[in-house]
Amino acid sequence: MQGGGAARPRSWFDVLIDALAIVAGTLIVLLTALVVVDVAARSLRVFTLPWSLEATEYMLYAVTFLGAPWVLRENGHIAIELVVERLPARGRAIVGLLAELAGAAICATLFLYACRVVWQSYTSGIMVQKSFAFPEWVAYAGIPPVMLVLLGIYLRRIFGRRAP
Amino acid sequence: MAWYEILGLLIGLLLVFMALGLPVVFAFFAVNLVGAFVFMGGDKGVLQLMRNAADAVQSFALLPIPLFIFMGEVMFHTGVAARAIDAVDRLIARVPGRLSLVAITGGTIFASLSGSTIANTAMLCSTLLPDMTRRGYHPSIAVGPIVAVGGLAMLIPPSALAVLLGSVARIPIGELLVASIIPALILAALFFVYVIVRCKLDPSLAPAYDVAALSWRERLLPFAKYVLPLMGIFIVVVGSIIGGLATPTESAALGALAALVAAAAYRRLSWENFVVSVRETLRLTVMTLFIICGSITFSQILAFTQASAGFSELVTGAGLSPFWVLLGMLGILLVLGCFMDQVSMMMITAPLFMPVAEALGLEIVWFGVLMLMVLEISLATPPFGLLLFVARGAAPQIPMGAIMRSVAPFIAIALGVVGLLIAFPELTLLLPRLMASG
Numbered sequence: 006m007q008g009g010g011a012a013r014p015r016s017w018f019d020v021l022i023d024a025l026a027i028v029a030g031t032l033i034v035l036l037t038a039l040v041v042v043d044v045a046a047r048s049l050r051v052f053t054l055p056w057s058l059e060a061t062e063y064m065l066y067a068v069t070f071l072g073a074p075w076v077l078r079e080n081g082h083i084a085i086e087l088v089v090e091r092l093p094a095r096g097r098a099i100v101g102l103l104a105e106l107a108g109a110a111i112c113a114t115l116f117l118y119a120c121r122v123v124w125q126s127y128t129s130g131i132m133v134q135k136s137f138a139f140p141e142w143v144a145y146a147g148i149p150p151v152m153l154v155l156l157g158i159y160l161r162r163i164f165g166r167r168a169p
Numbered sequence: 170m171a172w173y174e175i176l177g178l179l180i181g182l183l184l185v186f187m188a189l190g191l192p193v194v195f196a197f198f199a200v201n202l203v204g205a206f207v208f209m210g211g212d213k214g215v216l217q218l219m220r221n222a223a224d225a226v227q228s229f230a231l232l233p234i235p236l237f238i239f240m241g242e243v244m245f246h247t248g249v250a251a252r253a254i255d256a257v258d259r260l261i262a263r264v265p266g267r268l269s270l271v272a273i274t275g276g277t278i279f280a281s282l283s284g285s286t287i288a289n290t291a292m293l294c295s296t297l298l299p300d301m302t303r304r305g306y307h308p309s310i311a312v313g314p315i316v317a318v319g320g321l322a323m324l325i326p327p328s329a330l331a332v333l334l335g336s337v338a339r340i341p342i343g344e345l346l347v348a349s350i351i352p353a354l355i356l357a358a359l360f361f362v363y364v365i366v367r368c369k370l371d372p373s374l375a376p377a378y379d380v381a382a383l384s385w386r387e388r389l390l391p392f393a394k395y396v397l398p399l400m401g402i403f404i405v406v407v408g409s410i411i412g413g414l415a416t417p418t419e420s421a422a423l424g425a426l427a428a429l430v431a432a433a434a435y436r437r438l439s440w441e442n443f444v445v446s447v448r449e450t451l452r453l454t455v456m457t458l459f460i461i462c463g464s465i466t467f468s469q470i471l472a473f474t475q476a477s478a479g480f481s482e483l484v485t486g487a488g489l490s491p492f493w494v495l496l497g498m499l500g501i502l503l504v505l506g507c508f509m510d511q512v513s514m515m516m517i518t519a520p521l522f523m524p525v526a527e528a529l530g531l532e533i534v535w536f537g538v539l540m541l542m543v544l545e546i547s548l549a550t551p552p553f554g555l556l557l558f559v560a561r562g563a564a565p566q567i568p569m570g571a572i573m574r575s576v577a578p579f580i581a582i583a584l585g586v587v588g589l590l591i592a593f594p595e596l597t598l599l600l601p602r603l604m605a606s607g
Contacts, residue, residue, distance in 0.1 A: 030447045033235050040422035062227040069226045072455035081452050082192035083510045089190040104189040111195050122219045145223055
């Protein structure tokens with residue numbers, strides 16, 4: 006899942022982001038296949054997959070979070086650059102830095118609270134009892150690492166900046 | 170704090186973060202972190218925000234989004250859509266503004282196979298714009314129709330954004346999808362007529378050129394071979410929803426499979442273009458759904474602080490007729506659309522507008538289609554219309570100012586159609602009623 010414009014050396018961090026995106030892309034394909042098989046099997050009355058609905062919901066969730074760092078690295082998240090574009094170069098650099106600092110602060114806060122949600126859920130021992138039965142904290146466990154990677158992307162941008 | 174102060178604070182903060190150029194998803198996260206902490210019980214509120222973010226996209230209703238996007242990306246990257254455009258190109262004889270008419274017809278057809286406005290516009294730009302430029306088409310008649318018809322993918326099912334609106338505004342998704350078909354076709358027909366009239370009045374806009382003399386067989390055969398089978402996919406996807414045979418998710422999965430089968434049948438499917446299709450689907454899906462994760466708590470904060478209810482009471486209690494309230498809401502959307510993306514607009518306005526629409530007794534499917542129409546228009550409104558940038562990326566030689574001017578008449582036409590739909594709700598409600606009775 007290597008995106009465009011990447012002339013930079015590929016660090017382990019980039020490989021990690023790519024790997025997460027590849028898993029997310031694979032999940033999109035599997036998700037499509039699962040819904041197709043489910044619909045076909047049900048309408049032909051061959052078999053039913055009562056768990057498929059829930060499985061596809063978890064897959065969509067995983068796709069969103071696993072793909073988020075890759076989209077951020079490739080500048081694919083929608084941003085409104087209307088104001089920034091109209092600033093002189095120096096102003097643009099300052100506002101850009103401010104936005105990156107804000108991004109890093111937001112990701113750091115989300116990381117801390119995501120860790121707390123996982124811990125809260127783990128200590129409460131709540132179980133998810135639907136088609137699949139598993140401890141609830143498992144469903145949240147992926148968020149802190151993703152937030153950490155997003156934070157890493159912002160930190161790399163902040164420390165990788167050159168003076169304008 | 171009074172509800173209007175809270176509403177002003179939250180929206181003001183959101184706009185400040187957005188103006189910094191921070192991705193809108195993080196702007197929403199930031200405002201929601203503040204909002205949840207201040208108004209929803211401190212720490213407890215923020216922990217709830219985190220849970221909401223995770224739970225937001227675990228929804229069967231959102232599943233058609235990646236599937237509809239995937240359909241369009243497969244059609245685009247395998248070149249099946251370009252072949253269909255080529256077949257339409259052969260079909261249309263020597264008429265004023267011929268290539269613009271090919272764009273409108275082809276774009277409408279592709280919109281019925283793709284849930285992505287970006288894929289639609291990019292495909293039309295890459296297949297038709299170079300030819301238009303070479304033949305001396307004026308930007309106003311080259312780029313304008315492409316951007317205008319590109320947005321139709323948002324209205325004609327499969328439409329990823331219609332699914333999203335249905336989901337966040339709690340409008341029945343199947344009904345919303347089919348209700349948009351007739352308005353979209355009216356829009357396409359009016360674009361078509363506009364191009365002909367404009368080029369008749371000023372032939373220099375689209376210099377006539379000799380079209381290769383083709384027999385009827387040469388004209389019709391490619392259409393039968395490359396377009397009609399694709400229309401079969403549309404009929405399966407939409408027909409299964411109208412007939413109540415499949416949920417939108419199921420029909421979307423069938424559509425995605427059909428797109429792959431069609432690409433394989435035309436011998437255009439390769440590992441490379443499959444990977445590109447998945448990659449672009451991932452990009453657009455994550456871009457859309459991650460905003461939902463970031464913004465889902467926004468509506469809860471508005472509800473929790475009574476801002477939604479306060480807004481609804483203020484508007485409904487002001488003694489205005491439903492017509493003026495409706496016009497006001499659509500006007501707000503139109504203004505927001507100049508500065509904001511469609512997903513953010515939906516997440517901000519749905520929690521405020523839906524209670525008002527319900528209190529006024531507006532038909533919600535009809536209201537949903539009107540919202541979609543305005544959201545579609547705002548894809549092309551300067552300065553932030555997303556499709557303007559897609560066109561600019563595809564044709565860097567055309568100045569942004571010329572691109573913006575080129576879409577203005579099409580925006581006017583689309584606003585006219587919004588007026589038509591307000592005057593004649595039947596145009597919107599006919600197909601959903603058929604669906605209910607079927």
